[in-house]
Amino acid sequence: MQAWVVSDYGDYHDVMQWGEFETPQPGPGEALVKVAASGVSFALVLRIAGQYQIKDPLPFVPGTDVAGEVVAVGEDCPYQVGERVAGTAGRGGFAEYAILPGDITYRLPEGMPDTDGVAMLNAYQTSYIGLKHHGRVGKGDYLLVHGAAGALGLAAVQLGKHMGATVIATASSAEKLDACKRHGADHLINYSTDDFVEAVQDVSKGHGADVIYDPVGGDVFDASRRCIAFRGRLVIVGFTSGRIPEIATNRMLLRCFAVDGFTLHGYRQHQPHLLEEGQAELFRLYREHGLRPAIHEVMPIGELARAFELIQNRKTIGKIVLVPG
Numbered sequence: 049m050q051a052w053v054v055s056d057y058g059d060y061h062d063v064m065q066w067g068e069f070e071t072p073q074p075g076p077g078e079a080l081v082k083v084a085a086s087g088v089s090f091a092l093v094l095r096i097a098g099q100y101q102i103k104d105p106l107p108f109v110p111g112t113d114v115a116g117e118v119v120a121v122g123e124d125c126p127y128q129v130g131e132r133v134a135g136t137a138g139r140g141g142f143a144e145y146a147i148l149p150g151d152i153t154y155r156l157p158e159g160m161p162d163t164d165g166v167a168m169l170n171a172y173q174t175s176y177i178g179l180k181h182h183g184r185v186g187k188g189d190y191l192l193v194h195g196a197a198g199a200l201g202l203a204a205v206q207l208g209k210h211m212g213a214t215v216i217a218t219a220s221s222a223e224k225l226d227a228c229k230r231h232g233a234d235h236l237i238n239y240s241t242d243d244f245v246e247a248v249q250d251v252s253k254g255h256g257a258d259v260i261y262d263p264v265g266g267d268v269f270d271a272s273r274r275c276i277a278f279r280g281r282l283v284i285v286g287f288t289s290g291r292i293p294e295i296a297t298n299r300m301l302l303r304c305f306a307v308d309g310f311t312l313h314g315y316r317q318h319q320p321h322l323l324e325e326g327q328a329e330l331f332r333l334y335r336e337h338g339l340r341p342a343i344h345e346v347m348p349i350g351e352l353a354r355a356f357e358l359i360q361n362r363k364t365i366g367k368i369v370l371v372p373g
């Protein structure tokens with residue numbers, strides 16, 4: 049089969065080539081899928097560079113989120129040939145064929161395009177788990193979403209609205225904030241020009257944010273402590289700013305708030321049933337409430353390097369999805 053093959057760790061411009069790679073065979077519980085769409089994320093740049101917590105054995109095919117049709121199955125696989133599914137592979141997604149494990153793979157609802165299916169995996173699962181199980185977002189809560197025009201951010205804006213929160217979105221440009229508004233944000237703050245702490249206190253009339261969803265970290269995390277409500281939940285999901293912040297626990301004690309972090313990987317290992325429940329709810333919202341994933345661009349798989357460049361240069365609004373061709 050044809051695939052993006054990484055021959056050494058390094059800059060993706062140098063070490064990644066489109067070429068032949070052996071078609072994988074499904075083992076017990078696995079499905080071989082003809083890839084119709086795959087999702088792009090920044091973590092893959094780090095994996096290709098060999099700078100991620102997971103070290104892929106060389107040579108390897110990058111790509112984790114995949115949607116497509118099952119063409120072969122291993123023993124005891126819960127799916128059948130011909131079914132359309134979406135799921136998360138360990139690696140191997142940027143190829144003509146990929147292996148999906150049966151347990152963290154989902155049947156696509158009738159009529160859902162593969163591109164929507166793949167866009168509703170990682171970003172929507174993360175934001176759903178983060179808001180429901182860590183932020184415990186409820187009706188009437190003030191939810192502050194940082195980096196709100198990113199893939200996770202826009203998912204959090206949409207899901208926060210479905211959960212009944214008043215959503216306050218931060219982003220670095222007017223264009224990004226427009227996208228947040230279109231996806232349901234109630235209040236918009238340009239955190240590259242304005243003091244978001246003051247703006248949150250104004251919007252919430254001094255109450256503060258009950259839940260803060262933070263994929264950015266660094267200075268944004270530090271300042272967030274000054275606009276969190278009594279018994280607020282500050283949910284850590286990532287560090288796109290490039291700095292992992294630290295916090296003195298006495299601040300949490302004195303201001304009475306919680307800091308709570310998680311990874312989807314942790315859920316895959318320890319509580320996969322919550323991912324399954326979450327994905328079922330996301331697909332229900334898609335079918336019954338018109339939830340649609342925020343997609344920046346659908347591009348041919350040959351343009352993977354351009355997709356990485358856009359993400360690295362902070363130019364995307366929502367998710368990039370690749371399709372064959």
Ligand SMILES: NC(=O)c1ccc[n+]([C@@H]2O[C@H](COP(=O)([O-])OP(=O)(O)OC[C@H]3O[C@@H](n4cnc5c(N)ncnc54)[C@H](OP(=O)(O)O)[C@@H]3O)[C@@H](O)[C@H]2O)c1
Pocket residue numbers: 089090091170171174195196197198199200201218219220221224263264284285286287288289290310311312313359360362364366
């Ligand atoms: N915990 C988990 O299980 C989990 C799962 C998936 C992803 N993640 C992590 O969550 C983070 C966000 O993922 P994503 O897919 O939403 O990324 P994304 O689409 O690239 O969005 C990230 C946002 O971060 C903001 N940002 C602030 N400073 C930045 C900087 N120096 N460089 C780049 N962006 C910057 C950007 O918004 P502005 O320009 O508006 O500031 C951007 O829109 C990543 O770190 C990812 O690894 C965690």
